[in-house]
Amino acid sequence: MESKTRIVKSAELKNSIIKRLYFDKALSCADLSEVLEKSVPSVSKAISELIEEGFLMEQGYAPSSGGRRPLMYCLQPSAMYIVTVAMDQLSTRIQMVDLHNQPIAETVMTELKLFHNPNALTLLIDYINDYIDASGVPRDKIVGIGIGMPGFIDSAKGFNYTYLDSDGQSLTELIAEKTGAPVYIANDSSLIAIAEQKFGVAKNHNDVMVINLGWGIGLGMIVNGELYRGHSGFAGEFSHIPLFDDGALCTCGKRGCLEAEASMLVVAEKAIQGIKDGHISSLKHTDKDPYKVVGNAIMEAANNGDQFAIELLSDAGYKIGKALAILIHIMNPESIVLSGRGAIVGKILLAPIQQALTKYCIPRLAKSTELLISELGFNAELIGTAVLIMENFDKDNKNQSIINKQLSMEKTSKN
Template sequence: MNLDNKYKVQLIKNMYGCDHLSVAELSKKIKKSIPFTSSLISEMIEDEVLEECGLAKSNGGRRPQLYAIKDNNFYTVGVAVNQIKATLAVFDLNGNQIIGPISRNIRLSKTGEDLVELGEFISESIVESDLDREKILGVGIGMPGFIDSIKGVNHTFLDSGTSSIVSYLEDVLGFSVFIDNDSSLIGLAELKQGCAKGHPNALVVNIGWGIGLGVVIAERVFRGEKGFAGEFSHIPLFDNNKICSCGKLGCLETESSLYVLLDAAREGLTDGAYTSLPDRLPEDPTEAVGLIFEAMKQGDTFSIGLLRQVGQNLGRGISILIHLFNPGLIVLSGMGSSPGRYWLPPVQQAINEHSIGKLAEKIELKISRLGPAAELVGAAALVVDRLEEVQVLERVN
């Protein structure tokens, strides 16, 4: 794809996640005349990037032609990395997942060996996908930590030596690579293809091994001065003398995360709780939490009860955000959102208890439709979000 024309890039970015748009709508979005926009669209149809997709509904006049990005013609690779494993999927430019998810256990740490293993995993997965490499526009990667997405550095994980994580992976893969904080990408996913689409101001809570936050302000993901906005986990809320992963005491993460849920489950099983869960949960945290979530959906009272205190603590933290941001929408997303509606009563109860009524009365609280796939969706969308930076690199076989 020829990405030299900045307005073609703008068209793709504005059409991503949309079913179809008219020339008039696209002209308004890129702030160019209708004749100029029509000419660009014609060129992109010839390049097989866009296609006609019927006529709009009639409003009494001539029905405008609608256009969409052509399916399965160009691709982005999304990678989600957490403290336990890495997961990869391939998407087309409409945000449709066409390959994956593919996972490998890679324990995220500060060592360079983990970065090498991550590079090998992505490279091997792309080769096994058997896609035309010329049609892959880039790789987006989400991961926890203090990430400088411009410099391509994670100050918390993955030591890349003298080069940046991005530079190292671009050399290995032969594609443009972009990295960002996992919670910012989950916010981006919800904004482009999830519950926050069309909402100018929203908070997206990433429930995982920690508790992250994607902040949507004026229909854009807010990342802060250095890209570190959204470290929701590390607000000190509790006088519990529990040490957080950040080294401080009493952070939200110490009373509300999937690790907290898992610890409570193991403790209850040791004490002889009546439950359909096995007496001993698997050592693998992801597998163990998956069993708990499945038991909840089957109506297991013990498993549902585990969510009560964790959810109330989460809602207490969210009430602080409500006072700071005055959002119109709060979305519970990420891998921990799988229990769905079971999160709503304890979180809403805590919001009611800890928030000023006038601030909280009209806020919508929703469970993500994207669920555990949100970070992958956001990682792929990151490539489109930074499409003007995509470069044609030497393709590594």
Template structure:
């Protein structure tokens, strides 16, 4: 019965609470269909009635939600150097602490084995039965072929697809997605309202990713690789990018570029509180910038201006309703906004900037973890009955 009502499960997951009328609107289904579907899910102890909504007149509608412990999802958020893992229940609540550990993806043959070991350890540490877990959602950088289940950049597995290999080792279904695409999914479902329909989601991190929401749908392009914003050839600086080309936006505006500029600036005698660190990291630079360090603010502002130049191209091509700054670097918040807006104003036709809102995500550093969960929820229809949501004990 669960598999006949996936649309209702998804709508309840994203809304957390909803009336029958809300669910009818969200799913595009008739009231009779929704009424029967919800009743079936209540009988299965997957959904519960949680109360009666106030009404200005007429019958007060009942509201429903998913029962939190009917199933759990493991979300794995990877960047090039650090991986974070958390368990999430069916009310989209983190269960326990987020586990964080160093895991270098590039030139690391042991990376896939380390990842598997940490996922298995997370399951064991949770104390939850294996059959309580619906699936694992893994989000990571690189050229992700989500249809075939492979990462063409990192984590190649022996003789079978990456998804198949990991699924066998952890004994759970596995879904993978590009980190920036998954962040766009999270922003659409849980973020600012202006990210719902037509929005460009910028993943500020070790690279500069892009997730595109067009007409309320995630746009991946013909081969699934759309959104390589980081590799726009904007600079004639001779700097080699991670993609093998020179002069990409990433070489001047990523967190890696910010780290390199800070290190070089200190060698040249720049006055900054960053001198107290033995090795300057992006986190150090962000922390000191938020405290008002002028040199740290300057470096971030320069990077932000270059990002704004790149966004000017997107504005001319896509004319989005909004641009949302998300990902690891978004914790800098308003420090990005002024220089990005300045660059957009300088390089865009005025009508385009006038009607596009620029905002910082309200999801913070959890955006990618939420993206991993959303990746699973969007693929519920692929789960076999053997791994469907189980009834609570």
């Protein structure tokens, strides 16, 4: 029993080291000792064992600061892999990355409509299994499957109360059972916020609002350096702020929501109608084109100078800016990041957003909030799902890879 306790504690330290190096890229033994609040000898011993087990490698010496240069350590990228799944209302992307967040297989995008689709969950599981099989990566090398999805998500219990009906069973447990790997789920906008804070333009920002510009308009909130989920875990329903009297009917059943007036789906609908009404534009459209094709075409056309596309996006940007004024008054954030699919037209949206802020926001508050455009863009959700896995790497007993390996080695050595 004493031997097992020692091994478990040693493995917990190793898990903490792996997690820290995932986020910080490279650290010295002294750095790890300080941030983990463990003794240098215990950390040094754990590092040596992790190198021997193939999880860590030496990266070289840190730049000289006048004294002896410390040896830096980083993760062995091929030690484990993460399956990242990014879902929206219309499609699903799947990617596999190494511990340096580098893709090891091509990203696959598949149409998967969530609304009124009773087969969506079964299809999702099939897509994930097919992707893993095609990758050739053994399942015991997959540290976890992270899934970002729209809807009201209870990450702790594993439920999506909007989509993917699981007949009362936890989605995380069900998908893990069918795929053979630990599974974590979270709201797509929350994951985009985490990605921006850990690896994006909001890196190390403590109070940041991240706007997910997709087919809907989501919000992820970082408050005091932590993701804010709210009392029931549903904080951030930015798209359903009622801003417009007698506005269009929203999918939530109410009228005047921001999403019903300014989302990319709405912009696509307006573009289709505008073309039918004779607006001059480089946009081409047939009745067979799905909204996501039209939405992507609008963003491309706008970046190429198409005036009709720019007008549509500017109108949406002004409405988003009006909603952001409310957000700034309530949260007083350090920064607001425009992220997600729509970040590609972020520069076009900035001017009308700023115009709305000038009109609706108290100048002192608006001046203290920086508007930023994501560099991660459409990849932010995929990166966020990888972060979700590694955030839980040292917290959950689902992850037993290092513990099991050490117990096995101990048993072998005794025999």
